[in-house]
Amino acid sequence: MLAGPNGAGKSTLIETIAQGIPYTGSILWQDQDIHTLKPSQLARMIGVLSQRNNVSYAYSVEEVVGLGRYAHRAGLFSGKDDEGKGQVEKALEMTGLTDLRHASMLTLSGGETQRVFLAQVFAQNPQVLILDEPANHLDLKYQQHIFSLIRQWLQEPGRAVLSVVHDLSLARKYGTHAILMDHGKCISQGEISEVMTPDNLQQVYGMDVYEWMREMLSQWQEC
């Protein structure tokens, strides 16, 4: 989990890894600088789910999910992707979109749209999934659903997820490790329990986060 206050540089870090913004230095993947990789090679390794996805044209759900296989169609003219259809079907099934496969993207709710793009990333079948505030703008039901889908995706060995989250409760519930950032710097990294200590959170957020969380949770204990 990638956590920190607004302006800490979480989304900037995500976009840098996704090669969306210029940077100095290098980002290494298994000792290889990812800047030297072709975009399609990078996409086969790293999949990114953005915070907000808006579709302006009436593509079908299946068409959008199918685009996730783009990086696997090698060559200028070949377009051959043996596993493609199977991966798309699997992605649609995992995200519960099989019945919506022919629906227009313009008719979907925010939660359904986010599920489609999650299915697209699943179809892309990367080794690492980068999520930029995946539960943002979603109601509680969809938040739970998205994270349980990601947990399910992680079942397969050799996969990892890096997720930006504002909600520290979600981070503690679903994350195993964390990076805590502030002002573009890494303040702490390691297992969740080692990173999200009261002192670290006090330093980064400038408040007693544990007290705040207890106060919030106590609202539910009264019910």
Added chain:
Amino acid sequence: MQDKRQLKREQFTPVTYLLLTVALFFTMVLCICIGSVRISFSDTVTAVWNAVWKLPIPENIAKNIILNVRLPRVLCVVLAGGALSICGAAMQGLLRNPLADGSTMGVSSGAALGAMIAIATGFTLPGFSFGGSMILAMVFAFGSLILILSLSYALDRSLSTGSIILIGVIFTMFISAIISLIITFASDHTRSLSFWTMGSFSGVNYDQVKILCAALVLCGAILFRFSPELNAFAIGEDNARHIGVNVKRVKLIILITVSVLIGVCVSIAGTVSFVGLIMPHIARMLVGPNHKRLLPASLFSGAIFLLLADLAARTLLSPVELPIGVVTSLVGAVAFVIIFYKTRKVRS
């Protein structure tokens, strides 16, 4: 349980292609038949068929009108209509903007300026009567593209869609002012220049047909090849990058391809507006936004629309010929409002 939000989408099957080809053929023949001199369907078909197979053409058939006046014009109109329409479809996908067309980047205006300078100064190539305007149109089209991309890159270092559109619109307005100046001072050519800014296929010949055909085949093939990338861009540039599209390279290739095709069209027929803006929308309503279907559908619909517009331009106030851009603008503006209304209705 089946979700009721299933997309009704016409399938673009081989039969659809066949039907569209037949519709296009009949529209072409109709446009050859109708004019200040009426020619029968059978005479038209006989003249063209015999000319193709180098057979003698009966004396009673107005072969000069069919083969040297109307046929090259109809062929140019078909090719230009198809070209402008697929350029519009590609730009709307690439820039993710339903108001984009081949002239959004200012390339169309740049090409128009080049051709007008050639007309105003009398610049020609020996043995190539229209070569001067075509060469200058293409040079200015390329120059405009390089200038706009350079300015866009200087703005935000990334060739972003927003800055390309912004610079393109400003550039178009600037060039329009220069064109108005040229028309004001080139008094000898005022009428032909003014007519040309509104589009005209009058006097086109087979050399121009061949060049337009070659440009459409080459550039059309490139755009068709990049259909998956155009789909990715249409969904979102960030998303395109995340799924593995080489965004900068593909954007450059598509922009250059559109510029070449627009440059050739503008050099032959002047500025024909609204075709590239409207016809992709109509095609999208029929076959959906997937560029694998949208580009062929735009090609056919653009060709048929421009044929009918040219027919109207030639015949509505015959013997006076209207500039074709006037017809496409009048029809296009009304069509655009209807499309906009229908799209809003669907989304709500």
